[in-house]
Amino acid sequence: MKIFYKIEDVAKMVGLTKRTLRYYEELGLLTPPERSEGGFRLYTDEHVERLKKLINARDVLGFSLQELQQYVTMSEEFINQRDEIRQTEDAGLRLQKIDELEQTVVKQLELLDQKLEKMKNMRSEISQLKDRINEAKKKYKQE
Structure with missing residues (x-):
């Protein structure tokens, strides 16, 4: 069973703002998540792991x-x-x-x-x- 997270939960988990998450999605750095019936973004563990790798590359490597x-x-x-x-x-x-x-x-x-x-x-x-x-x-x- 997949676990889904709301944007504010993911933002807290990875230390980014909701705006940055949407921007990363817009740039293609993050694949667009599924949407709930109400139109809310539903992120998965794969999204969180990808964000952690991106943050690591940005911070450690200065990308x-x-x-x-x-x-x-x-x-x-x-x-x-x-x-x-x-x-x-x-x-x-x-x-x-x-x-x-x-x-x-x-x-x-x-x-x-x-x-x-x-x-x-x-x-x-x-x-x-x-x-x-x-x-x-x-x-x-x-x-």
Whole structure:
């Protein structure tokens, strides 16, 4: 039996506002939930889990909404490809599908590498600023 949650319950569970949940749905980051007879959104555990993954990618990885959309698309692509592999009997076709799956994972790694490179550059700039501050402090301590 599926358990359904109202939008306010999901918002509390994941720490987002109801407005953000509707916006994520509008952007395609979250699949539209079923509706009650009264038109209320009815979310499932799958919606909650997906939101937790999105929040994790946003917070831990610092993804923008555009990057989140790319991430979600690649994650869905991965799941679909994995399911196709499981349903394929032919060894040659299976190997081809595994190659496609690998390419999806490579794209995910490239997205993460781009984010890491930006973070390294930013860290380097701040580190250089800290070095200049330390030099200024030394200069004034000597006077």
